[in-house]
Amino acid sequence: xxxxxxxxxxxxxxxxxxxxxxxxxxxxxxxxxxxxxxxxxxxxxxxxxxxxxxxxxxxxxxxxxxxxxxxxxxxxxxxxxxxxxxxxxx
Amino acid sequence: xxxxxxxxxxxxxxxxxxxxxxxxxxxxxxxxxxxxxxxxxxxxxxxxxxxxxxxxxxxxxxxxxxxxxxxxxxxxxxxxxxxxxxxxxxxxxxxxxxxxxxxxxxxxxxxxxxxxxxxxxxxxxxxxxxxxxxxxxxxxxxxxxxxxxxxxxxxxxxxxxxxxxxxxxxxxxxxxxxxxxxxxxxxxxxxxxxxxxxxxxxxxxxxxxxxxxxxxxxxxxxxxxxxxxxxxxxxxxxxxxxxxxxxxxxxxxxxxxxxxxxxxxxx
Numbered sequence: 001x002x003x004x005x006x007x008x009x010x011x012x013x014x015x016x017x018x019x020x021x022x023x024x025x026x027x028x029x030x031x032x033x034x035x036x037x038x039x040x041x042x043x044x045x046x047x048x049x050x051x052x053x054x055x056x057x058x059x060x061x062x063x064x065x066x067x068x069x070x071x072x073x074x075x076x077x078x079x080x081x082x083x084x085x086x087x088x089x090x
Numbered sequence: 091x092x093x094x095x096x097x098x099x100x101x102x103x104x105x106x107x108x109x110x111x112x113x114x115x116x117x118x119x120x121x122x123x124x125x126x127x128x129x130x131x132x133x134x135x136x137x138x139x140x141x142x143x144x145x146x147x148x149x150x151x152x153x154x155x156x157x158x159x160x161x162x163x164x165x166x167x168x169x170x171x172x173x174x175x176x177x178x179x180x181x182x183x184x185x186x187x188x189x190x191x192x193x194x195x196x197x198x199x200x201x202x203x204x205x206x207x208x209x210x211x212x213x214x215x216x217x218x219x220x221x222x223x224x225x226x227x228x229x230x231x232x233x234x235x236x237x238x239x240x241x242x243x244x245x246x247x248x249x250x251x252x253x254x255x256x257x258x259x260x261x262x263x264x265x266x267x268x269x270x271x272x273x274x275x276x277x278x279x280x281x282x283x284x285x286x287x288x289x290x291x292x293x294x295x296x297x298x299x300x301x302x303x304x305x306x307x308x309x310x311x312x313x314x315x316x317x318x319x320x321x322x323x324x325x326x327x328x329x330x331x332x333x334x335x336x337x338x339x340x341x342x343x344x345x346x347x348x349x350x351x352x353x354x355x356x357x
Contacts, residue, residue: 001296002330011328012289059290063264067235068202077170077201082231 043085091115091333093319093340094356096348097196097225097259097277097306099124100147100158101139107309107316108154114320117341118157118356120306120348121147122196122225125167127311133177136164140181144188157355159348161195161225162186169200169209179212186220192351193217195225196259199237202229207240214248223350224256225277228265231284238265242272255350259306260285266298275302275347280318288322292329295339304344 030036047065050058068086092115100108100121111119121143130136143160151158162185164178185191197213199206217224224245229237241258245251258269259277262285269276278294279285286294291305309316323336348354 002332002335004330004332006328006330008329057263059293060263063262064235066232067264068232070236071239073202073204073207073240075204077203077206080167080200082201082229082233084231086232 039088040083040085042088091320091323092117092337093323094118094120094304094344094348095307095309095316095319096120096304096344097122097279097308098316099308099310100151101142102311103309103316105150105153108151108156110317112154112156114317116156116319118159118348118354119151120159120161120192120225120344122161122227123163123165124196124227124310125165129168133174133181136178137181140185144185144190148190159190159192159354160188161193162191163194163197163213164209165196166198166200166206166210166227166229169206170203172205172209175205175209176212179209179216182216183220186222189353192348192353193223193225193255195223196227197224198227198241199229200227200233202233202237202240207244210241210244211247214244214251218248218250223347224251226256226258228258228260234260234262235264238268242268242274245274246272254302257304257347260308261294262286263290263294263297266294270298270302273302275304278303278305279308280305280315280322281308281313282315282318283313288318288325291322292326292331300335300339300343302343302347303339304347305340 043066047062050061066085095111095116098119098121100119140162148158162182164175169175194213194217197210226241228234245256253273257275257277260279261269261276266276278291280288280291305319305322307314307316307318319340323340326336345356
């Protein structure tokens with residue numbers, strides 16, 4: 001840790017506030033347009049519980065909640081991109 | 091301030107970007123071979139690309155007083171076709187003689203398929219056979235955790251590969267400990283829309299330490315910021331870190347890793 005530590009709340013609060021409101025507005029938008037029933041949104045909702053956790057390691061656990069936890073290589077790559085959340089069959 | 095940009099795809103960038111890097115204090119760039127944004131049709135396309143990053147790009151960088159180093163491979167996105175991949179890999183040994191080549195990379199996985207893994211293993215064998223360092227790309231988003239584990243297993247299966255000569259790039263909070271605990275170097279890629287932000291990268295320094303880590307922009311033809319490393323330096327300064335700390339992270343650490351090659355000129 002630095003010797004001359006600034007107030008990290010001062011540094012980061014507004015940024016966190018903006019992001020939190022943006023997520024809330026995103027969910028409202030999906031509801032309004034009937035598009036909330038998507039596996040990626042269900043994965044996000046599951047990960048939200050980590051935000052209220054009292055245990056350190058929240059970022060790692062959110063990433064874990066949005067990760068493929070299978071262990072074997074897939075037979076073939078039929079796409080090149082990624083979607084941000086694993087298929088629910090995984 | 092001085093720094094090294096240890097992962098940049100400068101063939102995709104303009105001379106204005108080189109100017110901005112130079113003015114921000116960049117002394118050297120490291121250019122791993124990568125996907126062009128489309129699949130190349132033949133090994134000849136890779137031959138031309140390898141010439142570009144070993145012959146032409148160092149001259150372009152030199153005009154801005156920046157040293158240019160590169161790494162060679164066929165990237166995992168084009169590894170699903172083993173025939174093409176092997177034709178490309180056959181080109182690599184001759185290019186390893188080029189004076190700015192530091193190793194094999196960025197090899198790795200993309201969708202974690204069997205063919206990608208097979209071609210990764212063959213690249214690791216090339217590195218072992220030619221005593222080369224390795225720079226590893228880890229998969230995107232939901233594929234990163236699984237891919238990082240498969241990559242680490244593949245590397246550890248080669249007993250002659252020294253983890254201290256391998257950097258596993260694009261780590262995030264859920265993969266950095268896996269990489270560092272096994273003695274590899276870890277790269278943190280600062281992207282505007284994915285990978286990590288400067289503040290998350292600094293958080294990882296606080297959680298996992300400052301040894302065997304570097305920060306990079308991985309700037310390419312997509313949404314990316316060639317100045318993300320100096321911007322991360324500013325965030326470190328805002329968070330109270332001094333010049334010596336910042337210099338270690340953005341200059342001395344990448345110089346230490348790249349300096350394991352006698353070709354690296356900034357000691």
